[in-house]
Amino acid sequence: METSWSRALKASISDAFSTMYFLVPEWDPEVLAQAEGIKAAGWCEGWVEISREQFRVSLWLWAPPMVARELAANLLALESQEVDEEQMLDAYRELLNMIGGGLLTNVDSQGMWRMGLPQARLCDKGLLKERMAQAKELMGFAVDERPVVAGLGPLSK
Amino acid sequence: MPLRVLIVDDSSSMRAVVKKTLAAAGYAVKTCLEAPDGAQALEILRQQDVDVVLSDLHMPNMDGLELLRNLHKEGKVPPCFILVTTEGRKDRLKEALGLGARGYVSKPFHPEGLRKILTLLVGEPDGDQLEQGPEGLDF
Numbered sequence: 001m002e003t004s005w006s007r008a009l010k011a012s013i014s015d016a017f018s019t020m021y022f023l024v025p026e027w028d029p030e031v032l033a034q035a036e037g038i039k040a041a042g043w044c045e046g047w048v049e050i051s052r053e054q055f056r057v058s059l060w061l062w063a064p065p066m067v068a069r070e071l072a073a074n075l076l077a078l079e080s081q082e083v084d085e086e087q088m089l090d091a092y093r094e095l096l097n098m099i100g101g102g103l104l105t106n107v108d109s110q111g112m113w114r115m116g117l118p119q120a121r122l123c124d125k126g127l128l129k130e131r132m133a134q135a136k137e138l139m140g141f142a143v144d145e146r147p148v149v150a151g152l153g154p155l156s157k
Numbered sequence: 158m159p160l161r162v163l164i165v166d167d168s169s170s171m172r173a174v175v176k177k178t179l180a181a182a183g184y185a186v187k188t189c190l191e192a193p194d195g196a197q198a199l200e201i202l203r204q205q206d207v208d209v210v211l212s213d214l215h216m217p218n219m220d221g222l223e224l225l226r227n228l229h230k231e232g233k234v235p236p237c238f239i240l241v242t243t244e245g246r247k248d249r250l251k252e253a254l255g256l257g258a259r260g261y262v263s264k265p266f267h268p269e270g271l272r273k274i275l276t277l278l279v280g281e282p283d284g285d286q287l288e289q290g291p292e293g294l295d296f
Contacts, residue, residue: 019265020174075170077177087170094168097215098265101243111246117167117217 005107005152006137009059012102013141013150016095022074023067023143031140031147032132035062038147040123040131044068044088046096047134048118050104057113058153059100060135061092062128067146068092085122093118099150159187160279161205165198165212165221166241171264175211175241175271182272183282195219199227202235209279210235211271214242214249222249225256237278241266 010027017025042065050057063071066080072091073080083091096118104113123131128149132138135151142148162179164172172191179186190207192198196219198212214221221240228234234257243264244250250261260274276282 016265019267072170076173090168091170094170097168098243101215101245101264105245108245111248115215115243117215 003137005057005103006139008103008106009099009150009152010139011106012099013061015102016098017071017143020075020098021071021091021095023071025141025143025148028140028142031142031149032138035132035140035147035149036127036129038064038128040126040128043123043128043131044092044120045123045131046092046118046120048096048100049116050100050113051116052113056154058135058151059096059103060132060149060151060153061096061099062123062131062149062151063092063143064146064148065122067143067148071095089120089122092120096120159185160209161188161190161207162186163190163192163198163201163207163210163212163235165192165195165210165216165224167193167213167216169193171213171241178268178271179275181268182275184275184279185282195221195224195227198224202228202233203231207235209237209239209275211239211241214240214244214253222253222256225253225258229256239274239278241271 013025017023044063046061048059068088069080069083072083072088075091100115132149135153137152139150164175166172176189190201192201194216212221238258240253240258240261242261259278262270262274
């Protein structure tokens with residue numbers, strides 16, 4: 001069942017990707033099954049914690065290297081090959097920041113939740129499904145036919 | 158008149174985007190300083206005057222609201238302090254506007270959104286600066 005948080009997350013992802021990163025993510029549930037068998041090495045993994053008193057929610061985003069590089073290139077108006085790793089991770093953290101901010105704007109009209117500082121890294125080993133297991137609620141997107149996965153962690157303490 | 162600008166954001170990508178947006182909008186920039194957090198921005202603003210500050214709210218070490226509180230306390234809020242932020246909490250935005258921020262742009266933003274608020278507060282890019290911009294601009 002789709003929760004208000006997952007609906008808001010979809011909207012926020014769509015807004016952040018398309019407004020400043022010039023890529024259009026299309027929600028595609030089949031991406032999740034495809035992503036399970038993919039090796040995580042080189043994928044970009046980003047997360048940000050959202051908290052309210054004793055409650056913690058982690059927002060996750062996984063993207064393949066080409067998409068992560070293209071996101072940074074589009075934001076910075078550079079060619080993909082000109083983007084270095086630090087620029088890629090910085091642009092990815094900022095994307096998480098925008099997605100998290102948009103999510104809270106949609107679900108938290110009372111201003112009860114606090115967002116932490118986004119983190120990002122490149123995965124080095126294992127399968128993507130092992131990384132995805134950190135989230136409770138997953139959603140898949142196709143970005144120009146390439147998979148991107150978002151997730152939300154526990155929604156209770 | 159060319160502007161003296163300070164861009165405050167922990168993301169170097171966002172600082173670059175804001176800088177490019179200023180240039181693309183046609184603003185002549187005399188000095189463009191950058192700071193990755195409020196603490197460094199405060200040090201810069203204690204030492205030199207700028208015409209425009211474009212600052213994030215959500216940053217490590219010292220966030221944008223704490224920066225504004227310090228500047229307000231010291232009587233050093235620059236004439237045009239604009240927030241460029243993902244912050245959606247009305248209470249925090251209201252406090253920022255009460256401390257001297259002149260307006261805000263929500264991230265993600267279209268370049269047009271930033272250009273529009275600059276035009277209102279600073280004047281057209283040809284240097285036709287407004288003597289008094291609208292207080293607490295909120296769009």
